[in-house]
Amino acid sequence: MRQLDEGIEFAARAHKGQLRKGTDTPYISHPYGVAMILLQAGCKEEVVLAGLLHDTLEDTETTEDDLLRRFGSEVLRLVKGASEPDKGASWEDRKQHTLDFLRSADLDLRLLACADKLHNLRSVRREMETLQDRVWDRFKRGYDQQKWYYTGLVESLKYASRFPLLELLEAEVEAVFGSG
Numbered sequence: 001m002r003q004l005d006e007g008i009e010f011a012a013r014a015h016k017g018q019l020r021k022g023t024d025t026p027y028i029s030h031p032y033g034v035a036m037i038l039l040q041a042g043c044k045e046e047v048v049l050a051g052l053l054h055d056t057l058e059d060t061e062t063t064e065d066d067l068l069r070r071f072g073s074e075v076l077r078l079v080k081g082a083s084e085p086d087k088g089a090s091w092e093d094r095k096q097h098t099l100d101f102l103r104s105a106d107l108d109l110r111l112l113a114c115a116d117k118l119h120n121l122r123s124v125r126r127e128m129e130t131l132q133d134r135v136w137d138r139f140k141r142g143y144d145q146q147k148w149y150y151t152g153l154v155e156s157l158k159y160a161s162r163f164p165l166l167e168l169l170e171a172e173v174e175a176v177f178g179s180g
């Protein structure tokens with residue numbers, strides 16, 4: 001529990017002042033939400049910690065060395081696995097890389113990715129209630145490409161084996177993209 005408290009504080013400091021895309025929602029709500037999904041799914045502490053910290057390498061000043069010293073090599077491995085390696089590549093290439101990577105990733109990495117995408121898509125679905133298709137305007141790509149990405153995520157995550165959390169993501173993808 002002590003490590004989780006440290007992870008909560010570390011993530012809150014790292015993401016201080018950041019907002020979710022196109023909203024006034026503090027960014028930290030996303031890592032906290034991802035960690036809650038992982039806790040509820042019965043994941044071990046390193047995976048929950050990685051949920052709290054999963055965007056710190058990609059979106060904050062945090063370095064790999066910071067994570068290694070504070071949280072150890074397994075948490076660092078998981079957070080690196082949740083980070084896009086080439087920020088300069090096109091949206092299509094970055095997302096294709098994620099789809100390819102997840103096909104052969106171990107279960108803990110797939111649980112982390114699944115919780116991350118599930119939390120993102122749940123917030124999209126909530127906002128669709130007021131914005132309808134305009135919700136996609138805040139993202140770099142619209143409905144068709146996002147549908148390609150999220151349906152591809154489900155395929156990649158189940159490629160090696162299925163797991164219970166994936167069913168929640170599949171249901172969410174169906175609810176958002178199923179009829180489109």
Ligand SMILES: Nc1nc2c(ncn2[C@@H]2O[C@H](COP(=O)(O)OP(=O)(O)O)[C@@H](OP(=O)(O)OP(=O)(O)O)[C@H]2O)c(=O)[nH]1
Pocket residue numbers: 019020021023055082091116117119120121123124138139140141
């Ligand atoms: N749904 C949603 N996403 C948000 C929000 N705020 C920030 N994001 C981030 O936006 C990304 C999707 O935005 P895009 O415009 O399509 O692509 P990009 O930022 O990755 O270039 C998600 O990345 P991702 O690749 O899907 O996942 P991640 O691993 O980067 O988290 C997610 O991290 C929000 O309010 N709702």
